[in-house]
Amino acid sequence: xxxxxxxxxxxxxxxxxxxxxxxxxxxxxxxxxxxxxxxxxxxxxxxxxxxxxxxxxxxxxxxxxxxxxxxxxxxxxxxxxxxxxxxxxxxxxxxxxxxxxxxxxxxxxxxxxxxxxxxxxxxxxxxxxxxxxxxxxxxxxxxxxxxxxxxxxxxxxxxxxxxxxxxxxxxxxxxxxxxxxxxxxxxxxxxxxxxxxxxxxxxxxxxxxxxxxxxxxxxxxxxxxxxxxxxxxxxxxxxxxxxxxxxxxxxxxxxxxxxxxxxxxxxxxxxxxxxxxxxxxxxxxxxxxxxxxxxxxxxxxxxxxxx
Amino acid sequence: xxxxxxxxxxxxxxxxxxxxxxxxxxxxxxxxxxxxxxxxxxxxxxxxxxxxxxxxxxxxxxxxxxxxxxxxxxxxxxxxxxxxxxxxxxxxxxxxxxxxxxxxxxxxxxxxxxxxxxxxxxxxxxxxxxxxxxxxxxxxxxxxxxxxxxxxxxxxxxxxxxxxxxxxxxxxxxxxxxxxxxxxxxxxxxxxxxxxxxxxxxxxxxxxxxxxxxxxxxxxxxxxxxxxxxxxxxxxxxxxxxxxxxxxxxxxxxxxxxxxxxxxxxxxxxxxxxxxxxxxxxxxxxxxxxxxxxxxxxxxxxxxxxx
Numbered sequence: 001x002x003x004x005x006x007x008x009x010x011x012x013x014x015x016x017x018x019x020x021x022x023x024x025x026x027x028x029x030x031x032x033x034x035x036x037x038x039x040x041x042x043x044x045x046x047x048x049x050x051x052x053x054x055x056x057x058x059x060x061x062x063x064x065x066x067x068x069x070x071x072x073x074x075x076x077x078x079x080x081x082x083x084x085x086x087x088x089x090x091x092x093x094x095x096x097x098x099x100x101x102x103x104x105x106x107x108x109x110x111x112x113x114x115x116x117x118x119x120x121x122x123x124x125x126x127x128x129x130x131x132x133x134x135x136x137x138x139x140x141x142x143x144x145x146x147x148x149x150x151x152x153x154x155x156x157x158x159x160x161x162x163x164x165x166x167x168x169x170x171x172x173x174x175x176x177x178x179x180x181x182x183x184x185x186x187x188x189x190x191x192x193x194x195x196x197x198x199x200x201x202x203x204x205x206x207x208x209x210x211x212x213x214x215x216x217x218x219x220x221x222x223x224x225x226x227x228x229x230x231x232x233x234x235x236x237x238x239x240x241x242x243x244x245x246x247x248x249x250x251x252x253x254x255x256x257x258x259x260x261x262x263x264x265x266x267x268x269x270x271x272x273x274x275x276x277x278x279x280x281x282x283x284x285x286x287x288x289x290x291x292x293x294x295x296x297x298x299x300x301x302x303x304x305x306x307x
Numbered sequence: 308x309x310x311x312x313x314x315x316x317x318x319x320x321x322x323x324x325x326x327x328x329x330x331x332x333x334x335x336x337x338x339x340x341x342x343x344x345x346x347x348x349x350x351x352x353x354x355x356x357x358x359x360x361x362x363x364x365x366x367x368x369x370x371x372x373x374x375x376x377x378x379x380x381x382x383x384x385x386x387x388x389x390x391x392x393x394x395x396x397x398x399x400x401x402x403x404x405x406x407x408x409x410x411x412x413x414x415x416x417x418x419x420x421x422x423x424x425x426x427x428x429x430x431x432x433x434x435x436x437x438x439x440x441x442x443x444x445x446x447x448x449x450x451x452x453x454x455x456x457x458x459x460x461x462x463x464x465x466x467x468x469x470x471x472x473x474x475x476x477x478x479x480x481x482x483x484x485x486x487x488x489x490x491x492x493x494x495x496x497x498x499x500x501x502x503x504x505x506x507x508x509x510x511x512x513x514x515x516x517x518x519x520x521x522x523x524x525x526x527x528x529x530x531x532x533x534x535x536x537x538x539x540x541x542x543x544x545x546x547x548x549x550x551x552x553x554x555x556x557x558x559x560x561x562x563x564x565x566x567x568x569x570x571x572x573x574x575x576x577x578x579x580x581x582x583x584x585x586x587x588x589x590x591x592x593x594x595x596x597x598x599x600x601x602x603x604x605x606x607x608x609x610x611x612x613x614x
Contacts, residue, residue, distance in 0.1 A: 021419075024433065032434070041434030073419045076426035078433075079440030083390050105415055107449065109479035109545075112328075112380045119384035126331065126385075127339075127348030133386030142414065144451045145477050146484030170452050172416035177453030178499065181490040188495065192485065238416075 001137045001162045002205035002212075002234060005099045006259060008066030014298045015254075017101060017236070018061065018290075019266025020089055021071040022050040026271040028283035031056075047081035050074070053286075054089045057270055058096060060287035064294045067099040069236075069264055090136055100136045101236065105167065107142035107149050114152035121153075121162040138163040140214060140236070143192050150199055154211060158203055163210040163234075166196050168226060171216025171239025189222065193229045200233055208234050208260070215253065217245025217263065224252035227260070235261040241268035241297075250304040263301060269293045308444045308469045309512035309519070309541060312406045313566060315373030321605040322561075324408060324543070325368065325597075326573025327396055328378040329357040333578040335590035338363075354388035357381070360593075361396045364577055365403060367594035371601045374406040376543075376571055397443055408543065409443035412474065414456050421459035428460075428469040445470040447521060447543070450499050457506055461518060465510055470517040470541075473503050475533060478523025478546025496529065500536040507540055515541050515567070522560065524552025524570065531559035534567070542568040548575035548604075557611040570608060576600045 009015050024032070027049045035049035058068070068089075075086035093100050106116040118124050119133035141153050141164045153164050169179055169189040179189045193213065200209035212234035215223050227235070235253050239245040240263045253261040272278045272293035273286040281289035316322050331339070334356045342356035365375070375396075382393035400407050413423040425431050426440035448460050448471045460471050476486055476496040486496045500520065507516035519541035522530050534542070542560050546552040547570045560568040579585045580596035588596035 023422075036434055041436040043431075043433065043438050043440065046431070046433045046438075071415075071419055071422075073413070073415060073422035073426065077422040077431050077440055079426065079438075080387070080390055080394055082426070082440065083387055087387055105449075106380070106412070108378075108380060108412055109477060112378055115330075115378075115380035115384040119380065119386065119389070124350075124353070124384050126350070126353045127343055129348040131350050131353075131386075133350065133384055133389065142412075142449050142451055144449055144474060144485060145479055146481035146486070148479050148481040149477075167451060170416060170456075172452055172455050174453035174455040177502070178451060178495065179453070181495065181498065183488040183490055183495075188485065188488065188490075191488065195484070 001099065002208050002210050005067060005234070005262070006208065008099055009259065009262065012064055012066050014064060014066060015262045015301060016065055016294065016297055017067040017069045017262050017264045018057070018065050018269045018294065019069045019071060019103070019264050020054050020057070020270065021074045021266040022053050022270060023074065024049065026274070027053045028273070028286050030284055043078045043081040046078045047085040050078070051085040051088050055092060056287040057290045058093055058098070060291045061294050062096040062098055064291065064298070065098060067101055067262060068093050069101040069103050071103040071266070087134055090134060094137070099138065101138040101140070101165065102134065102136035103140050105140050105142050107145055109145060110148045110152055113149050117153045117156035122156040122160055138165060140165045140167065142167050143195070147195070154199055154203055157210045161210070163212065165212040165214050165234070165236040166192070168193050168196060168213040169215045169219055169222050171218045171243050171245070175216065190225070190229060193226050196233060197230045200230070204232065207257070208232055212236060214238065217250060218243055220249035220252060227252055227255070231255065237261055237263045241265045247300045247303040250301070254304060258305065265297055269297065308406065309515050309517050312374060312445070312541070312569070313515065315406055316566065316569065319371055319373050321371060321373060322569045322608060323372055323601065323604055324374040324376045324569050324571045325364070325372050325576045325601065326376045326378060326571050327361050327364070327577065328381045328573040329360050329577060330381065331356065333581070334360045335580070335593050337591060350385045350388040353385045354392040357385070358392040358395050362399060363594040364597045365400055365405070367598045368601050369403040369405055371598065371605070372405060374408055374569060375400050376408040376410045378410040378573070394441055397441060401444070406445065407443045408445040408447070408472065409441065410447050412447050412449050414449035414452055416452060417455045417459055420456050424460045424463035428467055429463040445472060447472045447474065449474050450502070454502070461506055461510055464517045468517070470519065472519040472521050472541070472543040473499070475500050475503060475520040476522045476526055476529050478525045478550050478552065482523065497532065497536060500533050503540060504537045507537070511539065514564070515539055519543060521545065524557060525550055527556035527559060534559055534562070538562065544568055544570045548572045554607045554610040557608070561611060565612065572604055576604065
């Protein structure tokens with residue numbers, strides 16, 4: 001799946017992943033009205049609204065984008081109906097040939113991590129049948145529990161040729177509270193990075209590993225150091241745009257081959273029509289605004305490659 | 308909710324939480340047969356089987372146990388139908404007056420943590436309605452992202468009078484890989500513990516905080532140190548039984564008041580009938596075996612209070 005991700009990135013010439021993280025406040029009134037009139041102001045109504053919202057964006061951008069990253073929390077907030085909308089979104093994007101990164105940040109002890117891996121990127125045996133749960137292409141994973149929490153995910157990645165991105169240095173302001181603390185002279189995130197490189201060596205696709213990492217766009221100096229520690233890891237880069245990360249700072253996240261990183265934008269794309277810059281798009285044309293925002297992001301990211 | 312948990316523990320005289328972490332391999336054949344004949348060997352069939360299995364155990368033990376801790380991974384592995392079984396389990400246990408700790412180990416940047424908190428212990432506004440997603444009483448949370456990843460959970464805990472247990476020192480063998488690394492002479496888990504105490508101070512129920520912690524039964528010496536750093540935190544203790552933690556080692560997890568910790572057992576209770584010790588119980592009487600295992604665990608845990 002890392003090879004498919006890379007092929008998609010090359011084909012679309014855009015190291016972009018769209019964060020499908022819908023809040024009800026992002027959804028235009030006409031979609032809310034239609035959903036609520038069918039299902040009421042209920043969890044089902046909200047789930048229908050975010051699904052229709054996503055579908056519009058995917059339809060309008062699928063020829064431009066290699067991947068999407070639905071943040072499962074945004075769906076879990078609507079309970080079971082929300083999870084149904086998550087699953088519909090995953091399936092729809094895959095039908096369109098888009099790689100799906102489930103941003104689930106799971107991580108637990110061995111047997112529990114194995115169940116998460118089964119549910120999100122693997123298969124489960126039920127009687128004599130083999131079934132799939134959520135069936136994303138990639139997931140994100142939290143490393144706090146160490147190797148035996150990661151290995152079950154790696155095993156499933158190898159078996160299914162799927163992938164994961166392990167949190168190394170997150171984009172949020174207080175990520176440094178634990179991640180930056182010095183251990184034998186090096187910050188914790190570097191120790192995690194060394195482990196990620198080690199885990200990843202055992203799971204190579206071609207030039208890149210099935211096991212990648214997450215490094216926030218908001219910490220470019222750390223990105224530079226971490227790129228060297230993990231040359232074969234694809235870096236999933238959150239924090240561009242709304243959180244403050246700038247394209248010109250992202251050069252160190254990429255390798256000499258122009259690959260090695262994929263930059264996420266969520267609100268900047270999906271809620272583009274609410275941004276003054278795209279105010280020429282009416283709420284009814286929110287998906288066209290998202291398409292324009294992808295085109296602009298693709299252009300903006302070229303600054304990362306200016307030497 | 309911390310006060311309800313403590314009241315339940317006192318009333319049942321048992322600092323016990325039953326881990327409702329069903330694998331299909333735990334479920335007796337007669338339940339599998341019934342579920343598969345109704346729904347086929349499908350995700351729906353598996354979900355029905357684990358739900359009926361859980362229901363049997365809850366019915367047989369609800370007068371003895373203060374709390375349950377369904378591990379959401381075991382449900383997520385069966386996709387949407389699995390999540391429906393999770394929600395049914397949560398609701399059923401609450402109807403029976405049992406406190407429900409959703410073992411979800413979520414944690415993300417601020418806005419995403421807020422969505423998880425909303426979905427699992429909070430409320431969401433949909434149009435003019437207020438709805439609830441999964442509606443557990445407590446959840447478990449991963450601290451790797453720092454304060455801004457925790458604060459949204461704490462805010463919802465305060466508002467809803469619900470609670471959370473933050474991972475400090477997990478029970479698995481490689482938990483030490485990152486958690487034990489020394490930072491300014493103290494292990495990372497101690498730094499996390501100090502933060503948990505600080506976050507918890509702002510969320511007091513009575514003698515104890517709405518914000519507790521997770522410390523594995525497999526690391527009793529660390530438990531002793533951590534108890535002192537976090538005197539007002541309830542400690543959720545995994546790793547007793549199947550993972551190797553012994554009752555006599557758990558004394559330091561409790562405070563002088565005999566409170567302050569709740570010990571989890573999953574397989575040891577729910578799959579008791581598969582244990583040689585309980586082989587007198589036929590698979591049809593698996594729930595009676597679970598009941599006996601709870602009684603034996605309650606007795607065993609008294610060793611933690613022998614001075």
